[in-house]
Amino acid sequence: MNVAEWLARSGRKYPGHPALFSGAQQIADYRGFAQNAAAIGAGLREHHSVKPGDRVAIFAKNTPAYLEAMFGAWFAGAAIVPINAKLHPKEAAYIIANSCASVVFCTAPLGAELTGALAQPMPVLIDLAGVDFEALRQSQPLAAHVAREGSDMAWLFYTSGTTGRPKGVMISHANMQAMVFSYLADVDAVHASDAALYAAPLSHGAGLYCLQHVLKAARHVVPLSGGFDPDEIFALARSLGDIHMFAAPTMVKRLVASARELGETGEGIRTIVYGGGPMYLADIVEAVEVLGPRFCQIYGQGESPMTITALDRASVADRTHPRWRERLASVGTAQSCVEVRIVDDAGNVMATGETGEILVRGTPVMSGYWRDPDATAAALRDGWLWTGDMGALDADGFLTLKDRSKDVIISGGTNIYPREVEEALLTHPGVREVSVVGVPDAEWGESILAFVVTDLDAPPDAAELDQHCLGSIARFKRPKVYRFVSELPKNNYGKVLKTELRRVFADEQAGS
Incomplete structure (x- = not known):
């Protein structure tokens, strides 16, 4: 089943329910939301020859039009390629080319920046605030969305690997439906009176979470800032009430700090689902003390989005269980649609309490990586991810x-992979060798530390390397700290020992 069916149903059953909001202002009810999506789908098919299974990319900041574009593409039977708006245009251009996206929805100034990075033949670029997008809205709406099988791809999410270029994770309509059912069963209820607040990027988990709110005909609120601002969130929560939002741990930490400073209690916020990175135990304890029992936790990956384990509201708020601290420091228990096991390198199941690799299988797990059978075979073995x-x-x-x-680094809830940072630094003529590691950061969870061996004939400084990175990778991927060293520690096979680099940093911190 095409997930666009849920919007079509809500449009028929709850036509007058408020749907899309820009800040506190309603801009569409469910009848309008569904009709706009059906019209965009028709326009994509008629004017841009989008066929079932084609890819439509979105390289845009959060806006209500993002949701219309996403469902419009689904109405046309296409698969969405969501691209982080913080990526460098060269990075976004690679994803667009690799996915063979024929249409790219964008917001200014991202579209203009992207134009110079795209190779020929160019896909069609449509500004979500421009006349071309408005023309799509004015198309004669499709009478019905294009039928899709559950196994058909709906969401092609690019997640960087530790080697090589980013990989496209193929998420099907059935995968997404299982994610929604797991949320309703294991994380939180959703009611028509609720409001999904999109303070985190729609290109990631926050965007996927629109589905359960569409299914239940709830409201969708995009802050006027288009992003995360604690003062704005508190004001919207008081104004609109029954707010749901997804937040990375660093966002929760900033929200709590602001609440303490301003005397906010979280009035109007019903649920904050946190995930996307490690949450320190002390931070979530403080969050509940300051804002009350409003928190749920999820653990997932792009390959099993938002759907591996969950810690529900009662478990996060519980202080009576004899092991509540250990449970609160966990990521919860397996969600309803999956099985989870811990194995050793050979795939043998580990005993209770022993550490090994986490495996998961179930309906939400991806079908594989886009056009990458080797990576798929390595990740999916005997039905397990x-x-x-x-x-x-x-x-x-x-x-x-x-x-x-x-070696993924999770900073502010965003995955950063050392290899792509290292490759960017190695293109500087004064860099001979480099190794990038993640180190603990009280605010961001982890920050990026680069150990650099320079060319003695032209040694760059940190500021120069910082500026160099901006030429090829996103600003948030730049190292926060540089350590200039004469050599990198290596084993007998020449492999850099990143564990040794982390130990060096830990020793420095202990000494200070």
């Missing part, structure tokens, strides 16, 4: 993350 994350299950089924076998 090998997550690359390390963890342990306790006797009650609570999963605690221990480490990541992959």
Whole structure:
């Protein structure tokens, strides 16, 4: 079933329910939301030859039109390629080319920046605030969305690997439906009176969470800022009430700090789902103390989006269980649509409490990586997704993350992969070798530390390397700290020992 069916149903059953908001101002009810999406779908088919299974990319900041474009593409039978608006235009251009997207929805100034990075033949660029998008809205709406099978791709999400270029994770309509059912069963209820607040990027988990709110004919609110601003969030919550939002741990930390400073209690906020990175135990304890029992936690990956484990509101708020601290430091128990196990390198199931790699299988798990059979075979084995994350299950089924076998750095809830930062730095003529690691950061969860071996004939400084990075990678991927060293520690095979680099940093911190 095409997930666009849920919007079509809500448009018929609840036509007058408020749907889309820009800040506190309603701009569409469900009849209008559904009709606009059906019209955009028709326009994509008639004017841009979008066929079922084609890819439509969105490289845009949060706006209500983002949701219309997304459902419009689904009405046309296309698959969405969501692209983080913080990416460098060269990075976005690679994703667009690799996915073979024929149409790209964008917002200013991203569209103009993208134009110079795209190769020929150019896809069609449509500004979500421009006349071309308005023309799509004015098309004669499709009488019905294009039928799709559950196995057909709906969401092609690019997640960087530890080697090579980003990989496209193929998420089907059935995968997304299972994600919605798991949310309603394991995370939180959704009612028509609720409002999904999109303070986190719609290109990631926050965008996927629009589906359960469409299914229940709830409201969709995009802050006027288009992003995360604690003062704005508190004001919208008081004005609109029953707010739901997804937030990375660093966002929760900033929200709590602002609440303490301003004396806010979280009035109007019903649920904050946190995930996307490690949450320190002290931080979530403080969050509940300041804002009350409004928090739920999820753990997932792009390959099983938002759907591996969950810690519900009662578990996050519980202070009576004898092991409540251990449970609160976990990422919860397996969600209803999946199985989770811990294995050793050979795939043998580990005993309770032992640490190994986390495996997951179930309906939400991806079908594979886009046009990458080798990566698919490595990640999906005997029906199980090998997550690359390390963890342990306790006797009650609570999963605690221990480490990541992959070297991904999670900063502010966003995945950053050392290889792409290293490759950017290595293009500087004064850099001979480099190794990038993630180190603990009280505000962002992790920050990026680069160990650099320079060419003694032309040694660059940190400011020069910082500026150099801006030429090829997103601003948020730049190292926060540089360490200039004479050599990198390596094993007998010449592989850099990143564990040793982290130890060096830890020793420095202990010494200070």
